[in-house]
Amino acid sequence: MDLVFPHTFVPWFRSVAPHIHAHRGKTFVVGLSGELIAAGKLESFVQDLALMQAMGIKIVLAHGFRPQLEEQLRAKGQDSKFSHGMRITDPVALDCAQEAAGQLRYEIEAAFSLGLPNTPMAGASVSVISGNFVTARPVGIVDGVDFMHTGLVRKIDAMAVRRAIDTGALVMLSPFGFSHTGEAFNLSMEDVATSAAIALQADKLIFVTEVRGILQNIVQEPAKAKELEAKQHDPEVEIDQELALAEAKRLLASLPNPLQPTDTAFYLQHAVKASEGGVERVHIIPFLVDGALLMEVFTHDGVGTMIVDEKLESLREASPDDVGGILQLIEPFEQDGTLVKRSRTEIERDVAQYTVIEHDGVIFGCAALYPFPEASTGEMAALTISPSVQGQGDGERILKRIEQRARAMGLSTLFVLTTRTMHWFIKRGFAPVDPAWLPEARKRSYKWDRRSQVLVKQLK
Secondary structure, three states: OOOHHHHHHHHHHHHHHHHHHHHOOOEEEEEEOHHHHHOOOHHHHHHHHHHHHHOOOEEEEEEOOHHHHHHHHHHOOOOOOEEOOEEOEOHHHHHHHHHHHHHHHHHHHHHHHOOOOOOOOOOOOOOEEOOOOEEEEEOOEEOOEEOEOEEEEEEEOHHHHHHHHHOOOEEEEOOEEEOOOOOEEEOOHHHHHHHHHHHHOOOEEEEEEOOOOOEHHHHHOHHHHHHHHOOOOOOOOOEOOEEEHHHHHHHHHHOOOOOOOOOHHHHHHHHHHHHHOOOOEEEEEEOOOOOHHHHHHHOOOOOOEEEEOOOOOEEEEOOHHHHHHHHHHHHHHHHOOOOOOOOHHHHHHHHHHEEEEEEOOEEEEEEEEEEEHHHOEEEEEEEEEOHHHOOOOHHHHHHHHHHHHHHHOOOOEEEEEEOOOHHHHHHOOOEEEOHHHOOHHHHOOOOOOOOOEEEEEEOO
């Protein structure tokens, strides 16, 4: 085995572990665009879904079939008809939609059945369940246009879907629904996925799409959306990784009504609807990026845009529920000697002294404040930032919060003990002093064999 491999794989796998723990038992609704399948990426996508399910995530998959339906219509010499950004489904288009949906269902189920040795699906056992989970209603006549067999979701049988995923099965929803009279309606994948996520109160709704996400420059200049959307696949153009719901609603209100999936408002309107309906996080990610689904779910920054009801990253004081996350964060630094080892009992006892940075349920930074009021000073200890997010300013954010807490206690100075990060603290206003400066109570527990540097900062 390559000697470098353990040194890269092991830290990487450990860094992913908090996300695995956080998502186990959660419900994700994944909206799969038909364009992904047309691009020949179904096999790798299914492998990633199967891996996520193996990690304990409950999955509902809603698939689309736009390009496949277009192909069926062309084969029959028919043109697609649209109005108000929706397809008009006449009887011929309905037959083509049923054929396309049946073919895609076959392909998706076959992909989940693969189990060849030396592939990611080896040993996988994924049961796919589909059925009449979706009740539909007709769009009807809008501004004089009869949409015929085009429909909207009336209801999702959430109880039946929940029973299926709780048994370990993956539920697949096709973009078809039936009325109470048995009439079939052609639905959009986005409507089905959004309605299912709201009905299930899913933890995540993930659209795997032909767009990269919401472009930053469109958020900044929505009036230029049409001009900027042409740069959707320009790698130099950055996407907005996280949008608060209020900001997403403002952006949506400033954009024209979407007519095609590449319009910024197309997926954004469904993301806003889902978020307002109680879905905690909605993601728009690109299928063109190999492994986009895994990177979005199991890395800190992801690869697409996430819409949330409020900013997920929070700086706050720790609670007893955070003890496990703090231990997991600081353990590697204790092992390499950067931090003094602390037992779980110590952290549980002192948890009220800790400040943490949490993102999407995972703790990525922490520090503790131990006051010595008799000397009008306090010690900042165990300042730790996860290697996966270092360099993003989280250390300074925690330092500022610790300083605020110290001032609120009436302390005039803040000190730290460090063996390896002296220059980082000096750059932020700390000055080295002799260990004899330490308060008497702290001086008694000072470990002279570690030869830790003592640095002090005046609190104005």
